Amino acid sequence: MHFAVIARVLGVLLMIFSMTLLLPIVVSLWFNDHNYMTFLWGFAVAFSAGVAIWLPVYRSKADLRTRDGFLITALFWLVLATFGAVPLFFSNGLDLSVTDAFFESVSGLTTTGATVITGLDTLPPSILFYRQQLQWFGGIGIIVIAVAILPMLGIGGMQLYRAEAPGPVKDNKLTPRITETAKALFTMYLVFTFSCALAYKIAGMNWFEAICHAFSTIANGGFSTHDASILHYESPAIMMICTVFMLIAGVNFALHFFVWREKSITHYVADAELKFYLTWIVIGSVITVAYLASSKTFSLHDSFYLGIFNFVSTMTTAGFASNYSSFPSFLPYLLFLFAFLGGCAGSTGGGMKNIRVLLLYKQGMREIHRLIHPNAVISVKVGKITVPDRVIEAVWGFFAMYVVSFAAMFMVLMATGLDLRTAFSAVGACITNLGPGMGEVAAHYGDINSPAKWVLCFAMLLGRLEVFTLLVLLTPAFWRR
Amino acid sequence: MHFAVIARVLGVLLMIFSMTLLLPIVVSLWFNDHNYMTFLWGFAVAFSAGVAIWLPVYRSKADLRTRDGFLITALFWLVLATFGAVPLFFSNGLDLSVTDAFFESVSGLTTTGATVITGLDTLPPSILFYRQQLQWFGGIGIIVIAVAILPMLGIGGMQLYRAEAPGPVKDNKLTPRITETAKALFTMYLVFTFSCALAYKIAGMNWFEAICHAFSTIANGGFSTHDASILHYESPAIMMICTVFMLIAGVNFALHFFVWREKSITHYVADAELKFYLTWIVIGSVITVAYLASSKTFSLHDSFYLGIFNFVSTMTTAGFASNYSSFPSFLPYLLFLFAFLGGCAGSTGGGMKNIRVLLLYKQGMREIHRLIHPNAVISVKVGKITVPDRVIEAVWGFFAMYVVSFAAMFMVLMATGLDLRTAFSAVGACITNLGPGMGEVAAHYGDINSPAKWVLCFAMLLGRLEVFTLLVLLTPAFWRR
Ligand SMILES: [K+]
Numbered sequence: 001m002h003f004a005v006i007a008r009v010l011g012v013l014l015m016i017f018s019m020t021l022l023l024p025i026v027v028s029l030w031f032n033d034h035n036y037m038t039f040l041w042g043f044a045v046a047f048s049a050g051v052a053i054w055l056p057v058y059r060s061k062a063d064l065r066t067r068d069g070f071l072i073t074a075l076f077w078l079v080l081a082t083f084g085a086v087p088l089f090f091s092n093g094l095d096l097s098v099t100d101a102f103f104e105s106v107s108g109l110t111t112t113g114a115t116v117i118t119g120l121d122t123l124p125p126s127i128l129f130y131r132q133q134l135q136w137f138g139g140i141g142i143i144v145i146a147v148a149i150l151p152m153l154g155i156g157g158m159q160l161y162r163a164e165a166p167g168p169v170k171d172n173k174l175t176p177r178i179t180e181t182a183k184a185l186f187t188m189y190l191v192f193t194f195s196c197a198l199a200y201k202i203a204g205m206n207w208f209e210a211i212c213h214a215f216s217t218i219a220n221g222g223f224s225t226h227d228a229s230i231l232h233y234e235s236p237a238i239m240m241i242c243t244v245f246m247l248i249a250g251v252n253f254a255l256h257f258f259v260w261r262e263k264s265i266t267h268y269v270a271d272a273e274l275k276f277y278l279t280w281i282v283i284g285s286v287i288t289v290a291y292l293a294s295s296k297t298f299s300l301h302d303s304f305y306l307g308i309f310n311f312v313s314t315m316t317t318a319g320f321a322s323n324y325s326s327f328p329s330f331l332p333y334l335l336f337l338f339a340f341l342g343g344c345a346g347s348t349g350g351g352m353k354n355i356r357v358l359l360l361y362k363q364g365m366r367e368i369h370r371l372i373h374p375n376a377v378i379s380v381k382v383g384k385i386t387v388p389d390r391v392i393e394a395v396w397g398f399f400a401m402y403v404v405s406f407a408a409m410f411m412v413l414m415a416t417g418l419d420l421r422t423a424f425s426a427v428g429a430c431i432t433n434l435g436p437g438m439g440e441v442a443a444h445y446g447d448i449n450s451p452a453k454w455v456l457c458f459a460m461l462l463g464r465l466e467v468f469t470l471l472v473l474l475t476p477a478f479w480r481r
Numbered sequence: 482m483h484f485a486v487i488a489r490v491l492g493v494l495l496m497i498f499s500m501t502l503l504l505p506i507v508v509s510l511w512f513n514d515h516n517y518m519t520f521l522w523g524f525a526v527a528f529s530a531g532v533a534i535w536l537p538v539y540r541s542k543a544d545l546r547t548r549d550g551f552l553i554t555a556l557f558w559l560v561l562a563t564f565g566a567v568p569l570f571f572s573n574g575l576d577l578s579v580t581d582a583f584f585e586s587v588s589g590l591t592t593t594g595a596t597v598i599t600g601l602d603t604l605p606p607s608i609l610f611y612r613q614q615l616q617w618f619g620g621i622g623i624i625v626i627a628v629a630i631l632p633m634l635g636i637g638g639m640q641l642y643r644a645e646a647p648g649p650v651k652d653n654k655l656t657p658r659i660t661e662t663a664k665a666l667f668t669m670y671l672v673f674t675f676s677c678a679l680a681y682k683i684a685g686m687n688w689f690e691a692i693c694h695a696f697s698t699i700a701n702g703g704f705s706t707h708d709a710s711i712l713h714y715e716s717p718a719i720m721m722i723c724t725v726f727m728l729i730a731g732v733n734f735a736l737h738f739f740v741w742r743e744k745s746i747t748h749y750v751a752d753a754e755l756k757f758y759l760t761w762i763v764i765g766s767v768i769t770v771a772y773l774a775s776s777k778t779f780s781l782h783d784s785f786y787l788g789i790f791n792f793v794s795t796m797t798t799a800g801f802a803s804n805y806s807s808f809p810s811f812l813p814y815l816l817f818l819f820a821f822l823g824g825c826a827g828s829t830g831g832g833m834k835n836i837r838v839l840l841l842y843k844q845g846m847r848e849i850h851r852l853i854h855p856n857a858v859i860s861v862k863v864g865k866i867t868v869p870d871r872v873i874e875a876v877w878g879f880f881a882m883y884v885v886s887f888a889a890m891f892m893v894l895m896a897t898g899l900d901l902r903t904a905f906s907a908v909g910a911c912i913t914n915l916g917p918g919m920g921e922v923a924a925h926y927g928d929i930n931s932p933a934k935w936v937l938c939f940a941m942l943l944g945r946l947e948v949f950t951l952l953v954l955l956t957p958a959f960w961r962r
């Protein structure tokens with residue numbers, strides 16, 4: 001392990017992150033909401049900490065290897081979540097405990113969108129803006145990590161994307177490639193965010209709210225400036241804009257990048273994961289709309305908009321305004337189940353990712369064919385690419401660890417005294433980075449006990465870091481020379 | 482497919498099964514409970530059907546291949562469950578609907594032990610005996626299939642046991658081997674049943690109840706002649722006898738056979754699955770007893786007996802008298818979770834089987850080590866045997882299909898109107914062949930709706946036939962030439 005270089009990288013990242021705290025200061029001064037000191041302090045603390053970490057080691061140089069990659073990735077989120085909590089903790093209007101401030105910060109950065117705060121409509125604009133920007137920066141962080149770093153670390157089958165990532169490929173050397181890739185992805189991210197904000201503005205939001213919601217839409221985050229979230233506007237147009245951009249944000253950004261660079265949609269058409277993702281979006285939306293309409297839960301008109309909006313919001317794990325938990329019969333569980341499918345790899349969507357579920361399905365079908373034809377050699381293909389068994393094994397490992405982590409955290413939440421529905425849905429909504437759960441955590445996470453909140457923070461990070469990035473750090477073998 | 486030979490085998494098996502219906506007639510005459518006509522009719526119907534299936538094809542001969550094996554195995558359970566339901570349907574004292582009679586029959590033969598019948602204490606002895614014997618014959622059927630047939634079909638990694646099964650090995654030819662193996666296993670089964678009955682008798686049961694409970698104990702079935710089940714006797718001695726024999730019945734019978742044949746326990750000591758199984762039994766029992774005692778749910782004395790008994794009863798999926806659903810806090814879910822671990826392969830225990838979970842764990846650890854050492858070649862070993870990747874892939878396939886089937890059936894049960902706890906635990910208790918669930922199905926399954934019962938029948942068969950035996954029949958590829 002190159003601890004000095006790791007510290008240098010983290011120090012720099014923390015300094016960069018501290019700069020982002022200047023934005024809410026601008027917002028605060030613009031709206032004159034008397035809250036800028038909070039963020040100035042937040043900036044000062046984060047920046048000084050960054051310098052303090054960076055300064056002793058700023059001359060350190062070494063090529064980072066995969067093992068360092070795990071540690072940097074995990075520490076990156078942990079450190080940012082910690083310093084991101086500082087302004088929330090010190091804000092006058094909020095009165096959050098340490099637990100709640102950290103929970104909200106983790107929830108923001110991981111784009112989970114589970115909130116402990118109520119009464120959003122009356123909060124100072126700077127705080128509202130800050131929550132949205134946490135998600136936005138979290139979203140681009142996730143994309144860069146998913147597209148540029150995880151494939152090289154080989155987590156959960158993501159080595160499949162190793163050759164695909166934009167930027168020059170230089171195996172085992174992380175730095176040069178990441179910079180190139182990050183630039184390209186950030187450009188895409190900016191373009192989508194701006195388009196989304198513009199669409200919201202045209203549909204009737206003011207610029208502030210349009211930008212705020214564009215931030216959390218493109219991040220598939222789900223934070224809003226209103227307690228009623230997107231439904232506050234009672235506008236089918238806004239719901240549909242939100243739906244479209246959640247869908248776009250749930251697609252692999254590397255794919256968007258290729259389409260943009262080569263000015264050709266053949267990449268979209270050829271992508272097996274995208275096809276799988278859209279197929280389930282359509283099937284799920286149709287079932288939801290049909291059941292809502294036929295059970296007379298809403299009028300046909302409302303069933304259409306609310307059905308599609310809620311299904312997409314749940315499956316992409318944006319988790320906007322999801323009143324899915326109040327849907328009748330099996331619908332809440334159906335929608336909830338699709339959050340485990342989630343977005344595509346390299347998107348801001350959560351869950352297990354479509355490509356993994358697609359691979360599991362194909363491998364499952366292969367097993368059945370092998371039973372019928374025991375001696376046949378059958379390979380698993382995604383599109384035209386034959387998937388190496390090594391990748392499939394990694395995906396199985398991912399799936400098993402996902403299930404085991406889920407069961408373990410569910411058990412701990414039950415032990416803290418939560419009821420079945422709450423514990424079950426809270427773990428699911430956090431590990432998939434969906435956000436809203438059912439039962440006591442349908443509207444917000446403010447009422448559950450503190451130990452449960454810490455477990456859920458772990459769940460959110462576990463989901464966001466694709467399980468293995470965190471789990472590998474907990475094994476003694478990782479720390480051995 | 483050799484349909485004629487399949488019909489011949491099924492016809493013979495059905496005729497043999499019909500003979501077992503003569504036993505309750507003896508019981509009925511002995512106790513003079515005026516119920517013998519029911520079973521005489523049941524016998525007549527099953528025997529005639531067997532003859533009718535067998536006669537037109539009794540000269541058919543062909544070596545059966547694996548594909549025929551799937552069909553025979555699945556039809557075997559389906560046909561027996563159907564004809565096993567006949568006496569239950571026609572019994573005067575019961576008044577069961579078609580659904581309920583079939584449910585009870587499937588539950589018996591799959592040794593699930595989920596019952597729709599209440600007021601057991603007042604039923605005619607012949608009916609009580611019949612339910613117990615359904616489980617007993619189901620139990621030996623499962624062992625023979627698991628030890629002799631599934632390894633050859635290669636289901637869910639069970640080819641691992643291909644070389645181990647007793648009897649001469651002749652690949653792809655099922656018949657001669659199965660007969661030899663079945664004899665050896667049946668002997669073991671008889672010895673254990675007799676020992677168990679004797680122990681119960683000595684501990685205070687009368688011979689009838691001792692035999693009845695020995696039947697369901699060795700089958701890990703969980704049916705009883707009393708509504709309060711084993712707890713009816715209020716005897717720690719009986720609880721401990723039950724615990725010991727549930728544990729024995731949860732071990733691979735091929736292993737018992739080797740130990741018995743070679744008069745040496747080295748086979749027990751060397752078996753990695755047995756070690757894994759006993760480790761979890763000890764850990765789980767300690768947690769259960771400790772929590773029951775420290776939470777003052779029971780006295781220390783009762784915590785000890787009830788804790789161990791209930792944990793073993795749940796993990797081996799015997800499901801006797803499980804008042805586990807009334808345990809405090811997370812305990813019901815912890816015990817329930819261990820039912821998914823279940824017994825060892827080749828035992829009467831249900832669940833996913835210890836060997837599979839052990840393999841998944843080892844593969845999970847391998848993935849983590851591969852992340853740390855990307856270029857190392859790491860093999861998965863169980864005991865001294867290196868497990869082929871092919872087997873591990875099959876286990877993953879099994880695991881995924883198990884999870885997917887669970888989720889799908891859960892969703893359907895929710896749609897029929899069951900509440901979360903009931904739907905969740907009913908599917909789990911049936912697919913693991915545990916029996917008792919939580920919520921509305923904690924005591925019995927009599928109060929839930931008919932469609933739900935049919936889904937649960939499917940769940941019981943799916944669990945018992947190791948998922949793939951049934952699923953493979955549902956694929957078009959299976960039926961193609
Ligand atoms: K979210």
Ligand SMILES: [K+]
Binds near residue numbers: 593594702
């Ligand atoms: K059982």
